[in-house]
Amino acid sequence: MSEKVKFEKREDLKQKPDPKNLGFGQYFTDYMLSYDYDSEKGGWHDLKITPYAPIELDPAAQGLHYGQLVFEGLKAYKHNGEVVLFRPDQNFARINQSLDRLEMPQIDEEELLEGLKQLVDVERDWVPEGEGQSLYIRPFVFATEAGLGVHPAHNYKLLIILSPSGSYYGGDSLKPTRIYVEDEYVRAVRGGVGFAKVAGNYAASLLSQSNANEQGYDQVLWLDGVERKYIEEVGSMNIFFVENGKLVTPKLNGSILPGITRKTVIALAKELGYEVEERHISIDELLESYDKGELEEVFGTGTAAVISPVGTLKYEDREITINNNETGPITQRLYDEYTGIQSGKLDDPQGWRVVVPEY
Amino acid sequence: MSEKVKFEKREDLKQKPDPKNLGFGQYFTDYMLSYDYDSEKGGWHDLKITPYAPIELDPAAQGLHYGQLVFEGLKAYKHNGEVVLFRPDQNFARINQSLDRLEMPQIDEEELLEGLKQLVDVERDWVPEGEGQSLYIRPFVFATEAGLGVHPAHNYKLLIILSPSGSYYGGDSLKPTRIYVEDEYVRAVRGGVGFAKVAGNYAASLLSQSNANEQGYDQVLWLDGVERKYIEEVGSMNIFFVENGKLVTPKLNGSILPGITRKTVIALAKELGYEVEERHISIDELLESYDKGELEEVFGTGTAAVISPVGTLKYEDREITINNNETGPITQRLYDEYTGIQSGKLDDPQGWRVVVPEY
Numbered sequence: 001m002s003e004k005v006k007f008e009k010r011e012d013l014k015q016k017p018d019p020k021n022l023g024f025g026q027y028f029t030d031y032m033l034s035y036d037y038d039s040e041k042g043g044w045h046d047l048k049i050t051p052y053a054p055i056e057l058d059p060a061a062q063g064l065h066y067g068q069l070v071f072e073g074l075k076a077y078k079h080n081g082e083v084v085l086f087r088p089d090q091n092f093a094r095i096n097q098s099l100d101r102l103e104m105p106q107i108d109e110e111e112l113l114e115g116l117k118q119l120v121d122v123e124r125d126w127v128p129e130g131e132g133q134s135l136y137i138r139p140f141v142f143a144t145e146a147g148l149g150v151h152p153a154h155n156y157k158l159l160i161i162l163s164p165s166g167s168y169y170g171g172d173s174l175k176p177t178r179i180y181v182e183d184e185y186v187r188a189v190r191g192g193v194g195f196a197k198v199a200g201n202y203a204a205s206l207l208s209q210s211n212a213n214e215q216g217y218d219q220v221l222w223l224d225g226v227e228r229k230y231i232e233e234v235g236s237m238n239i240f241f242v243e244n245g246k247l248v249t250p251k252l253n254g255s256i257l258p259g260i261t262r263k264t265v266i267a268l269a270k271e272l273g274y275e276v277e278e279r280h281i282s283i284d285e286l287l288e289s290y291d292k293g294e295l296e297e298v299f300g301t302g303t304a305a306v307i308s309p310v311g312t313l314k315y316e317d318r319e320i321t322i323n324n325n326e327t328g329p330i331t332q333r334l335y336d337e338y339t340g341i342q343s344g345k346l347d348d349p350q351g352w353r354v355v356v357p358e359y
Numbered sequence: 360m361s362e363k364v365k366f367e368k369r370e371d372l373k374q375k376p377d378p379k380n381l382g383f384g385q386y387f388t389d390y391m392l393s394y395d396y397d398s399e400k401g402g403w404h405d406l407k408i409t410p411y412a413p414i415e416l417d418p419a420a421q422g423l424h425y426g427q428l429v430f431e432g433l434k435a436y437k438h439n440g441e442v443v444l445f446r447p448d449q450n451f452a453r454i455n456q457s458l459d460r461l462e463m464p465q466i467d468e469e470e471l472l473e474g475l476k477q478l479v480d481v482e483r484d485w486v487p488e489g490e491g492q493s494l495y496i497r498p499f500v501f502a503t504e505a506g507l508g509v510h511p512a513h514n515y516k517l518l519i520i521l522s523p524s525g526s527y528y529g530g531d532s533l534k535p536t537r538i539y540v541e542d543e544y545v546r547a548v549r550g551g552v553g554f555a556k557v558a559g560n561y562a563a564s565l566l567s568q569s570n571a572n573e574q575g576y577d578q579v580l581w582l583d584g585v586e587r588k589y590i591e592e593v594g595s596m597n598i599f600f601v602e603n604g605k606l607v608t609p610k611l612n613g614s615i616l617p618g619i620t621r622k623t624v625i626a627l628a629k630e631l632g633y634e635v636e637e638r639h640i641s642i643d644e645l646l647e648s649y650d651k652g653e654l655e656e657v658f659g660t661g662t663a664a665v666i667s668p669v670g671t672l673k674y675e676d677r678e679i680t681i682n683n684n685e686t687g688p689i690t691q692r693l694y695d696e697y698t699g700i701q702s703g704k705l706d707d708p709q710g711w712r713v714v715v716p717e718y
């Protein structure tokens with residue numbers, strides 16, 4: 001298992017970007033991990049680290065027509081010269097759930113994790129060390145078979161690409177965001193693919209996201225597709241509410257993405273002694289709670305966004321300001337603990353950090 | 360407008376496939392139409408006919424990650440040496456609706472239609488003439504911008520590829536199909552993207568389609584995502600019921616694809632003197648109608664499937680046989696009229712056929 005994967009060296013290395021202006025997902029490193037699937041050649045084959053370069057796709061590649069495209073997002077951090085991944089096993093487990101939902105072939109989670117470690121080892125000079133910075137890791141799988149019949153494809157490609165990144169929203173990652181509660185468009189519905197990390201879910205969100213941006217909001221908060229009243233998730237984050245010192249977050253119901261940051265924050269909060277409730281939360285209940293003065297803090301969680309305070313919620317003709325548009329104490333504490341463990345500044349009793357060895 | 364588009368000649372032409380074994384969407388012609396979009400270079404540019412060949416995509420191309428991918432399907436027919444398109448204006452109008460829903464740039468419908476005619480003219484030798492055969496035309500647009508932020512892309516590519524094809528289901532296109540009514544998974548919901556021809560809708564359907572195939576059914580019939588009782592559409596077709604001589608089909612509600620064959624069949628049926636009703640139809644109502652002996656015929660409509668009789672419907676623990684598993688007289692009549700007009704064997708009073716000129 002810890003055998004070295006094939007390595008195709010490139011001639012010239014890229015110039016690294018200015019660490020002060022990384023942005024998110026804009027720069028890519030010198031290499032990527034590549035893996036091919038052919039149902040008639042025994043499945044996955046040809047795992048290799050190869051120069052980051054354009055891929056050739058037949059114009060009839062099924063992924064481009066019928067959307068068999070799944071992805072994951074995780075991060076590597078550097079601290080005291082050591083490079084670590086954060087809970088990568090969770091991402092490889094989830095990509096298998098997404099693959100399963102789209103009738104795409106399963107991957108060997110341990111084999112891919114080993115391949116990822118070797119890739120990140122090769123690229124360790126690309127892992128930025130600044131506050132809020134990390135190497136964003138994007139595994140994705142897409143159907144490459146050429147043909148226009150609608151059926152599960154026989155050929156796929158998996159790639160893992162790496163992007164040194166700053167905070168997702170740019171600037172201070174603890175600047176409270178402004179959220180628009182979407183009451184017209186719907187992201188997902190039970191029985192659909194909302195729980196899976198698939199390309200189509202994101203395409204479906206863009207119009208709503210643009211409308212929100214035009215009105216001066218950063219992100220959209222989705223309501224359920226059936227009753228249009230239960231809170232689901234934000235565009236790129238799960239959402240948490242602090243009511244009377246207790247954390248409340250929507251229960252996973254099949255149409256919400258089971259966020260790994262969500263899961264980790266729930267575990268961390270419980271460890272720190274907070275009560276956490278996962279349940280249905282209607283938007284009306286939330287506004288009532290606000291009116292009674294019980295809604296103390298709101299924050300979102302996600303790999304890209306980490307833990308991000310919400311300062312404003314707009315629903316229909318009402319706009320409410322949370323905690324005076326400041327980062328609340330519980331949000332701040334969770335952020336400090338979470339990023340402390342991630343980056344290696346704090347202890348890691350759960351073993352969430354996975355060190356990337358030098359091969 | 361009828362200026363010639365740029366033409367890049369290829370050295371060697373492909374060998375054409377055996378017309379007896381075309382299948383559907385398996386072979387592609389020598390050329391494709393290509394068009395690029397760059398929001399910073401004034402939009403769409405560089406419309407050209409170019410050799411059919413693999414495309415180069417950055418691994419971070421947004422279409423592969425966030426599913427900004429829309430497509431269309433239409434057909435060209437050859438009759439008495441003349442090549443015709445069938446209602447192509449409808450497809451270009453619909454692709455603009457799909458593009459709009461995914462925040463992708465609009466195309467100039469007339470310009471693209473003109474480009475398509477020139478492409479089909481170049482490839483007229485590829486248009487098959489056999490019974491049930493046609494040149495399947497696949498316009499599609501995908502986001503090419505490299506970057507992992509979730510936002511509408513600034514760069515896109517539009518391609519039109521051509522595939523000489525036989526009937527979609529293989530063999531006799533009037534062999535009644537077996538349909539499984541899906542009661543677990545959901546294709547789309549109001550407020551989502553069900554009305555648009557976007558890649559993600561098809562990816563979401565594959566698991567259900569495979570389950571149905573394993574149980575011996577050809578296709579899935581979707582119910583609405585909210586109440587799970589109203590009939591929406593079949594995987595690759597809209598659906599029609601004949602009750603007491605009257606045609607009934609689900610009303611467009613935002614989650615059903617507004618099929619061009621559906622629209623054409625409705626117009627045609629009315630012209631032939633049939634009553635046509637577009638309304639909500641619950642699965643229970645349909646079964647009741649069957650029990651009363653009023654459900655005479657069922658058929659699906661779609662560009663690929665044309666008009667396809669349904670012989671069997673399976674819902675929960677019930678399986679019903681329609682019209683003794685034979686093509687009914689109204690289905691047959693509509694099929695004959697529709698394919699007659701398409702292929703040029705019958706008159707075309709509505710002007711649905713568009714002749715491809717020799718440039």
